[in-house]
Amino acid sequence: MKKEFKRTLVTTALPYANGPVHIGHLAGVYVPADIYTRFLRLNGEEVMMIGGSDEHGVPITIKAKREGVTPQDIVDRYHTIIKDSMAGLGISFDVYSRTTSDTHHAMASEFFRTLYDKGEFVERSSMQLYDEKAGQFLADRYVTGECPHCHNPRAYGDQCESCGTSLAPTDLINPRSALTDTVPVMKETFHWYLPLDKWEDYLRRWILDGHKEWRSNVYGQCKSWLDMGLQPRAVSRDLDWGVPVPVEGAEGKVLYVWFDAPIGYISNTKELCPDSWEKWWKDPETRIINFIGKDNIVFHCIVFPAMLSAYGDGYQLPDNVPANEFLNLEGDKISTSRNWAVWLHEYLEDFPGKQDVLRYVLTANAPETKDNDFTWADFQARNNNELVAILGNFVNRALVLTQKYFGGEVPACGELMPVDAGVFDEIRSLKESISSNIRDFHFRDALKEAMNMARVGNRYLQETEPWKLAKTDMARTATILNVALQITANLAVAFEPFLPFMSGKLCGILHLDSVNWDMLGCDSLLAAGVKLGEPELLFEKIDDAAVQAQIDKLNRAKEANALAAWKPEPQSADVDIDTFGRCDIRVGTVLECKRVPKADKLLQFLIDDGTGSPRTIVSGIAKYYDPEQLTGRQICYIANLPPRKLRGVESCGMILSAVSSDGSLVVIGPTGPVAPGSKVG
Numbered sequence: 001m002k003k004e005f006k007r008t009l010v011t012t013a014l015p016y017a018n019g020p021v022h023i024g025h026l027a028g029v030y031v032p033a034d035i036y037t038r039f040l041r042l043n044g045e046e047v048m049m050i051g052g053s054d055e056h057g058v059p060i061t062i063k064a065k066r067e068g069v070t071p072q073d074i075v076d077r078y079h080t081i082i083k084d085s086m087a088g089l090g091i092s093f094d095v096y097s098r099t100t101s102d103t104h105h106a107m108a109s110e111f112f113r114t115l116y117d118k119g120e121f122v123e124r125s126s127m128q129l130y131d132e133k134a135g136q137f138l139a140d141r142y143v144t145g146e147c148p149h150c151h152n153p154r155a156y157g158d159q160c161e162s163c164g165t166s167l168a169p170t171d172l173i174n175p176r177s178a179l180t181d182t183v184p185v186m187k188e189t190f191h192w193y194l195p196l197d198k199w200e201d202y203l204r205r206w207i208l209d210g211h212k213e214w215r216s217n218v219y220g221q222c223k224s225w226l227d228m229g230l231q232p233r234a235v236s237r238d239l240d241w242g243v244p245v246p247v248e249g250a251e252g253k254v255l256y257v258w259f260d261a262p263i264g265y266i267s268n269t270k271e272l273c274p275d276s277w278e279k280w281w282k283d284p285e286t287r288i289i290n291f292i293g294k295d296n297i298v299f300h301c302i303v304f305p306a307m308l309s310a311y312g313d314g315y316q317l318p319d320n321v322p323a324n325e326f327l328n329l330e331g332d333k334i335s336t337s338r339n340w341a342v343w344l345h346e347y348l349e350d351f352p353g354k355q356d357v358l359r360y361v362l363t364a365n366a367p368e369t370k371d372n373d374f375t376w377a378d379f380q381a382r383n384n385n386e387l388v389a390i391l392g393n394f395v396n397r398a399l400v401l402t403q404k405y406f407g408g409e410v411p412a413c414g415e416l417m418p419v420d421a422g423v424f425d426e427i428r429s430l431k432e433s434i435s436s437n438i439r440d441f442h443f444r445d446a447l448k449e450a451m452n453m454a455r456v457g458n459r460y461l462q463e464t465e466p467w468k469l470a471k472t473d474m475a476r477t478a479t480i481l482n483v484a485l486q487i488t489a490n491l492a493v494a495f496e497p498f499l500p501f502m503s504g505k506l507c508g509i510l511h512l513d514s515v516n517w518d519m520l521g522c523d524s525l526l527a528a529g530v531k532l533g534e535p536e537l538l539f540e541k542i543d544d545a546a547v548q549a550q551i552d553k554l555n556r557a558k559e560a561n562a563l564a565a566w567k568p569e570p571q572s573a574d575v576d577i578d579t580f581g582r583c584d585i586r587v588g589t590v591l592e593c594k595r596v597p598k599a600d601k602l603l604q605f606l607i608d609d610g611t612g613s614p615r616t617i618v619s620g621i622a623k624y625y626d627p628e629q630l631t632g633r634q635i636c637y638i639a640n641l642p643p644r645k646l647r648g649v650e651s652c653g654m655i656l657s658a659v660s661s662d663g664s665l666v667v668i669g670p671t672g673p674v675a676p677g678s679k680v681g
Contacts (some may be wrong), residue, residue, distance in 0.1 A: 005287035005319075007046035009280045010037050011265045014054035014099065017078040021085060022341035023374055024201050025293075025335040025530060027327040027362040032443050033291035034091045035363065037419040039438045040495040048280060051086070051125040052268045053079040056242040057257035058141040062178065071241045075100060085345040089355050090500045095272035099243075104267035108260050109246040111311060113234070113281040120310045122232060123194040129157075129169050130187035131177040136239035138169065138177055138184055143170030161335055189238055189497060191253070192245070196230035197532050204228075207301060208316065215441070217369065219298045233303065235259040261339040262304040282314035290321045297323050298363075322441040322481040327366040329374050330554060337559040342374070342550070350550070357539070363498060366444045376547045384541050394457040395491065395506065398484040399535035405470050410485055412479035412528040415577045419463060420483050427490050428521035434494060435517070450494045457487040461541060481530070485510070489525035493517065502538050509533035559662070566609040584640040587658070587670055587679035588615065593627040595674050599647045603627060605655065607637065610677020615639075618651035624664045635669045636680055 012033045015021050036267055040047040055075035064071045079294035083096050110132040129138045144156030148171055152162035157169030175186050207222045217552055235256050236245050242254030270277040280286055290300045300321050308315040334341045365372050367653050430449045462643040466480040491517045511530055588607035596602035601620045609615045643652050658663040
């Protein structure tokens with residue numbers, strides 16, 4: 001039997017303030033958390049949603065060094081972008097603060113010091129990579145090198161973003177410092193460790209025996225960690241950015257970000273409720289729900305609970321941790337470093353007024369049980385075929401028909417026929433399904449049921465055909481349109497957790513001052529005679545051009561990544577100037593270009609070389625050019641190579657080309673007009 005709680009505390013993973021938030025963050029954490037919180041508020045339950053920016057950690061210091069600014073400059077910039085864009089999408093935090101706040105620094109320091117004084121840490125020395133030129137130990141992300149698994153040459157010391165494998169800095173082939181590009185050395189240092197093994201039996205009972213209702217991905221990952229045996233984990237780092245370790249002799253050491261960040265949930269609560277924060281964290285009548293992505297499962301289900309248990313003093317552990325899997329983008333992993341993402345602040349600029357479209361698509365494609373994929377084609381299709389054609393279509397028909405036949409006033413309802421009453425029976429049934437799915441964290445299924453409510457409305461209008469009845473029976477027409485408007489009001493309630501902007505607009509048109517979940521399923525939400533607002537489209541179609549612009553943006557990012565990752569081939573052995581001088585490089589104009597029959601790679605050129613007798617050259621660049629792209633262009637070629645037959649065609653020379661960052665060939669030529677036959681020297 002499930003325990004009943006007086007209140008619910010919802011926490012959301014703290015995003016790193018080294019960049020904006022993207023659709024992966026939204027689908028994994030913030031949209032589902034907001035749906036859940038809004039639903040509880042609609043039910044009149046006491047609930048609070050806590051968020052904030054994680055402003056410590058190595059990624060922030062790396063970005064600051066690259067830009068030549070301070071870490072504080074970086075976090076100030078991105079905290080503002082993140083906070084504003086979250087608000088722009090309607091993510092309804094009760095507080096969105098930051099881990100650089102005075103409240104957080106004081107609480108994190110006190111938390112560490114309490115555990116230190118209780119003897120909950122062990123101190124250990126270890127050998128770590130050290131940059132002698134920079135004079136500092138290297139955090140994992142400050143080490144780059146070749147991945148031992150996929151041989152990506154730009155892997156980090158904690159993970160290879162190409163293949164996704166978790167790494168240690170010493171796993172890398174040819175590791176180098178990201179600070180100075182020098183080869184690091186091993187040097188001894190010391191840190192404090194939280195002995196997770198001490199809490200293994202307790203965590204095993206609490207999770208594996210006590211929380212079998214958790215999502216299978218969460219439960220399974222926890223079981224895997226526990227079955228492997230927990231090991232002590234460092235809680236400090238050699239770094240100059242973060243919360244200083246509050247112990248004498250710990251100069252130059254800060255709290256490790258994984259220890260520091262989850263305390264931010266508590267400090268942000270205290271910042272919002274300085275006099276009552278403890279009831280949200282220490283009262284057994286408070287239910288705590290942690291919304292996170294799957295990469296944070298171990299920290300929220302094993303590490304943070306061990307920290308809270310070690311601290312004691314009544315801290316409650318989470319009742320559920322509904323972690324989502326990852327959302328990919330156009331078939332590829334979302335990557336901040338590769339700019340392969342749909343950034344929220346850019347979306348809000350590119351699609352003004354379409355916040356709910358993104359919320360809808362991310363919920364419909366939520367990676368609740370497995371990784372899922374966001375594509376712009378699906379985004380367009382769901383908007384046009386579902387939001388516009390189903391939900392928007394029904395609401396517009398109901399409002400326009402009311403405007404046409406009753407001057408925009410809610411008509412009086414006569415006696416309900418079975419077809420009318422059946423509609424509300426269906427809505428009440430869908431209400432129960434939506435409620436149970438949200439409470440069980442099945443937001444994708446809940447959204448489907450909400451959309452089924454709009455389908456009920458469309459079917460009702462098709463079956464009753466009020467536009468035909470209006471010619472002969474206005475009383476029955478009035479009843480039908482009253483029912484249609486009551487369905488519309490029900491939709492404003494049902495969609496509020498999912499599409500709050502649409503719901504707010506619809507409530508304005510219907511003059512519903514406020515809504516609550518108890519209203520859902522009611523057949524008399526709108527009183528007869530109420531003058532409705534002017535009908536307006538809730539959603540509009542998204543055209544191909546808007547979608548193509550987003551795909552083009554991604555393709556530009558892909559090209560930029562390829563260029564950044566490209567490295568030139570090693571230089572060939574030296575040649576003397578006389579040897580080079582024997583290569584006769586000239587400029588010619590392409591008179592004709594065509595494909596060589598039965599040769600996929602070859603193009604045949606007829607070139608004006610200035611002699612009056614055009615020269616034929618065969619080149620293996622057909623994969624990269626269509627013949628018409630080269631006809632009329634001027635190109636460079638080596639003129640004094642011996643003739644050679646290729647597929648029966650005698651080739652007299654070699655066209656010069658360069659290898660681009662993506663491996664394609666680019667023909668070399670002059671930047672301005674040059675007389676054919678001119679020598680390059």
